[in-house]
Amino acid sequence: MLNNVIPAFIVGGIICVIGQLFMDLTKANITPSHVLVAYVTSGVILGSLGLYKPLVDIGGAGATVPLSGFGYALAKGALEAAESSGLIGAFTGGIQATAMGIAAALFFGYLVALVFNPKG
Amino acid sequence: MAEKKVGNQTVVFKNPPVVLAGYTVVGPKEGAGPLKDTFDLVLKDTYNGEKSWEKAEMKMLETSMRGAANKVNIPLECIDYSLAGDLLNQLVCSNFASRQIGLPFIGLYGACSTMALSIALGAMLIDGGFATKVLCSASSHHNTAERQYRLPTEQGNQRPLYAQWTVTGAGSLVLSDAGNGPKVTTATIGRIVDFGETDANNMGAAMAPAVADTIINHFNDLNRPSDYYDLVVTGDLGTVGLQLVSDIIRKSNLNIKNLNDCGVMIYKPEQDTHAGGSGCGCSAVVLGGYILNQMFKGELKRVLLIGSGCLHSPTTALQGETLPSIGHAISLEYI
Numbered sequence: 492m493l494n495n496v497i498p499a500f501i502v503g504g505i506i507c508v509i510g511q512l513f514m515d516l517t518k519a520n521i522t523p524s525h526v527l528v529a530y531v532t533s534g535v536i537l538g539s540l541g542l543y544k545p546l547v548d549i550g551g552a553g554a555t556v557p558l559s560g561f562g563y564a565l566a567k568g569a570l571e572a573a574e575s576s577g578l579i580g581a582f583t584g585g586i587q588a589t590a591m592g593i594a595a596a597l598f599f600g601y602l603v604a605l606v607f608n609p610k611g
Numbered sequence: 612m613a614e615k616k617v618g619n620q621t622v623v624f625k626n627p628p629v630v631l632a633g634y635t636v637v638g639p640k641e642g643a644g645p646l647k648d649t650f651d652l653v654l655k656d657t658y659n660g661e662k663s664w665e666k667a668e669m670k671m672l673e674t675s676m677r678g679a680a681n682k683v684n685i686p687l688e689c690i691d692y693s694l695a696g697d698l699l700n701q702l703v704c705s706n707f708a709s710r711q712i713g714l715p716f717i718g719l720y721g722a723c724s725t726m727a728l729s730i731a732l733g734a735m736l737i738d739g740g741f742a743t744k745v746l747c748s749a750s751s752h753h754n755t756a757e758r759q760y761r762l763p764t765e766q767g768n769q770r771p772l773y774a775q776w777t778v779t780g781a782g783s784l785v786l787s788d789a790g791n792g793p794k795v796t797t798a799t800i801g802r803i804v805d806f807g808e809t810d811a812n813n814m815g816a817a818m819a820p821a822v823a824d825t826i827i828n829h830f831n832d833l834n835r836p837s838d839y840y841d842l843v844v845t846g847d848l849g850t851v852g853l854q855l856v857s858d859i860i861r862k863s864n865l866n867i868k869n870l871n872d873c874g875v876m877i878y879k880p881e882q883d884t885h886a887g888g889s890g891c892g893c894s895a896v897v898l899g900g901y902i903l904n905q906m907f908k909g910e911l912k913r914v915l916l917i918g919s920g921c922l923h924s925p926t927t928a929l930q931g932e933t934l935p936s937i938g939h940a941i942s943l944e945y946i
Contacts, residue, residue, distance in 0.1 A: 514769055518810060523768060610663065611754060611764030 502550025506557045534562020564589050618832025620799050627794035628737040631785040633899030634678030636671045638779025644878045649900035668752035671781040672708035679783035691742035694733050696725035697750045704750050723847045725749040726895040727918025727939040731798035733786045743788045750781035751890030774812040775849040776884035782895030793906040799829040799940040811928040815852025818919040822938035823859040829940045837865040841911045846894040846918040847874035849886035873897035894918050914943045
């Protein structure tokens with residue numbers, strides 16, 4: 492198990508450290524939302540250029556769980572579906588590949604909203 | 612001819628109104644700070660038994676208004692005007708607290724300069740012969756201000772080290788045409804100064820030029836020696852702004868012997884508020900608590916308070932506008 496955990500920790504950790512440095516070293520008008528969008532977008536770009544795959548091969552969940560991994564999954568799904576069903580696939584494939592994550596976010600978000608009242 | 616006005620921006624009161632008493636309510640964080648023993652009431656938590664932080668702030672303000680009048684046994688009906696302000700849209704805390712108080716009410720928005728502004732105007736009402744007793748109040752709440760000016764607290768955003776922490780607190784002062792206590796002798800109404808700071812987290816840097824402008828004008832208008840006051844205290848510049856103001860003061864050849872800042876005084880460095888306190892409540896509770904206590908004890912005889920306010924809105928900040936700022940000064944003296 493350590494063979495998986497240690498590379499995942501290192502790769503995931505480096506990805507998170509880069510995000511933290513963005514927060515600490517840039518002006519305060521770079522917010523967490525900017526970092527979030529930048530991570531998903533760069534995951535899509537790196538994924539479609541084939542540059543993110545090596546990170547996933549080394550780090551496993553360390554590369555797929557961070558937001559950049561979501562972008563990678565979007566790009567991968569879109570590319571695969573485009574090969575099998577053309578232009579339509581390029582539009583549907585990304586969401587199909589990430590459907591589990593999106594549905595889980597919706598489901599648990601709904602559940603939490605039912606139970607708790609936002610106050611801040 | 613304005614016979615009570617001197618110089619560019621200053622008024623000198625003919626019959627200086629007396630500060631009869633102050634009452635302060637603070638949250639738990641302020642109640643754990645270095646000034647904890649000077650506050651009248653420390654809340655156990657930031658909700659204070661209410662359903663929302665807004666309700667808690669309204670209640671806090673109402674408590675401080677009633678507390679100040681009670682302290683000197685003045686029935687509320689004997690007060691002519693209540694002047695109050697806070698940080699929320701449409702001044703809801705002041706409006707809702709005043710609904711419970713039922714006094715003729717003047718709402719003021721001067722951001723964090725509100726306490727100094729309300730005292731300056733309250734003193735003008737009394738010295739002008741329009742009132743004999745005026746209640747001056749201001750409040751802020753850390754969590755309501757976060758929602759108003761920044762982002763939902765649940766998002767848990769990281770704050771830069773130069774950011775200030777909005778004080779949870781409300782303070783009220785009773786001004787009167789007669790009685791015992793320190794007197795409001797002069798007031799210098801500030802003008803808006805904007806040196807082009809655009810980072811809404813860096814209010815200390817934005818407000819420092821406005822505050823320095825008011826201090827310099829105050830001393831010039833009155834021709835007072837720069838060591839006249841035992842304490843010159845700025846509203847809530849925090850560590851960053853205080854450093855800037857002391858630099859400007861030094862370069863202007865003013866030799867102020869004791870310059871401090873309410874935002875620096877209210878928290879200990881270990882409380883990790885970054886650059887110190889801010890918010891209307893900050894100068895309201897430091898003035899109503901620590902400074903008035905010291906004056907009533909005779910430790911301080913002459914104090915100049917410069918309330919500092921950053922007059923932007925979240926919308927203008929998002930649109931990239933700069934931060935217009937202001938400083939209003941009042942002098943309290945035993946004469």
